[in-house]
Amino acid sequence: MTDRCRPVLSAAERATDAVELFSRASAGLRRLVPFHSAVWTAADPETGLITAPMLVENVGSGEGCAAYWESELLEENVVPFRELARACVPAAGLRAATGGLPARSARFRRLLLGQGVHDELRAVLRIGDRPWGMVSLFRTTDAFRPDEVVLLADLSRPLAARLRNFARPPDSLPREDSPAPxxxxxxxxxxxxxxxxxxxxxxxxxxxxxxxxxxxxxxxxxxxxxxxxxxxxxxxxxxxxxxxxxxxxxxxxxxxxxxxxxxxxxxxxxxxxxxxxxxxPADLAVLVAEAYGLTSRELQITQLVARGTTTAEIATTLTISPHTVRDHLKTIFNKACVSSRGELVARLFTEHYWPALPEPTQVQRPGRPRPSPNPRG
Missing domain, CATH: 3.30.450.20 (PAS domain)
Incomplete structure (x- = not known):
């Protein structure tokens, strides 16, 4: 991360929700990478589709916004977001990517040109291969420079990390009947x-x-x-x-x-x-685990903890040593900001967010003790 990124990230760290994060990041970025209009949106980390919230700045009619995403999904375009989510560099300028011929992009021909856009700089805010957000910046004059593309790419992971935090469930929600589909x-x-x-x-x-x-x-x-x-x-x-x-x-x-x-x-x-x-709860298991930065193995162990499984039984179930289980639990506690198994279960495995998990087939026992208050089980 370059020093140029720090003012943007400093402003973003003060945000209390995703909309404020987008607003603060956009204002800070505009001073470093001037642009005329912008669209910031959250993304579903498993499918890459846009989700709430979205911040639209100085863009025309709402119908134009719908047409933009229709083009993104249904037309052949240059540097679509799904490619940027997998690319080595998660940001790209349209003119640079087309060798100065942006009309190679259906999105530019059908939409951007008529709105007076000269160039578009877009990026995926991602952690690893998980996209947590997307941003498009538009200029009516001048092309985006290579150093500006690099700057936005450098912001990808730290902004995604902040955005990911907002996917964490609140401490509690009132119980209510579940509406029908x-x-x-x-x-x-x-x-x-x-x-x-x-x-x-x-x-x-x-x-x-x-x-x-x-x-x-x-x-x-x-x-x-x-x-x-x-x-x-x-x-x-x-x-x-x-x-x-x-x-x-x-x-x-x-x-x-x-x-x-x-x-x-x-x-x-x-x-x-x-x-x-x-x-x-099954729909949200990966999302919530990712929001706390848990690996797939850490998620497995956390699910077993929620069933009241002891350290020795977790080791047997997952074919790893008890020492390895304890090391994983220490890491999980640190990521979830808890100090005991009971706190971990209370924070993550609430009825609203998690499924009633089946008993592990590898371990059979007549009863279960209460969860141990520490990683040693």
Missing amino acids: GLILFNESGEAMSINDEARHHLALLPKGPSFPSPLGLKLPIWVIGTALQARAIADGRDHGNARVRIRNTGGRWLNCHASSLTGPGGRPGPVALVIEPAT
């Missing part, structure tokens, strides 16, 4: 044509952000539209990912939004069915 059907042209009352209920609780009119008489948020577009992209063979995104509603609860393209008579493309429903 909502369903929205989109026709072959991508228009929403049918919706049930449960979907309307879930949509009413989504955070504010770009949304667009539909024939149903209500506006659909960009995160829902993006998930439906991804389902169509998968059906068309343009992508092989999952049309699924987790969205946190205004009450702090996670929703799971997933879509699939149906098949009509004779194998013709049919409508896209989108389901939006309360996320199950």
Whole structure:
């Protein structure tokens, strides 16, 4: 990380939520890398799809925002976000990537050129291969310089780490009945044509952000539209990912939004069915574990701890030594900022976020003692 990054990161560290993080980072970055407009958005770390929140600065109509993401998912473009998520350098300027010929990008030809954009600099905010956010900066004059691309790339991981922290569950949520799944059907042209009352209920609780009119008489948020577009992209063979995104509603609860393209008579493309429903603990296991920086092995051990499994039994189940288990537990405690097994379970394995896990098949015993208060089990 260069010294030039420090003012941006210092401002971002004072943010109390993801929207404030985007706002502070954008203001600090604008002083170092001047730009005319910008879009900052969170991403689902497992699928790479956009999710709440999103910050849009000085961009035109809402319909233009929808068209931007439609182009991203359904058209051939230069440096799409899905490629930047895997690239050695997670940032790229459009003019530099096209050798000064940005019209090679459908996104530029169809959208950016008509809006007076001269160049776009985009980046994925990622940790390893997990994307936690995306940013697009737009200039109406001059191209982005190589050193400006490097600066934004250097900010990728530290901003992603801060954004990841905001995915952690709150300390507690009031218990409430779980609403039924909502369903929205989109026709072959991508228009929403049918919706049930449960979907309307879930949509009413989504955070504010770009949304667009539909024939149903209500506006659909960009995160829902993006998930439906991804389902169509998968059906068309343009992508092989999952049309699924987790969205946190205004009450702090996670929703799971997933879509699939149906098949009509004779194998013709049919409508896209989108389901939006309360996320199950299994839907959130990886997300919450990643939010605390747990590795897959650490997640396994934490799940076993939640069942009351002793250190010796964890070692037998995972075919590792008890000493290794204790080392993992110390690391887990440090990452979760707890000092005992009981605190770990209370912080991570609440009913709202985690599944009722089956007993490990390798260990059979008639009863379970209460969790040990320390890593030694």
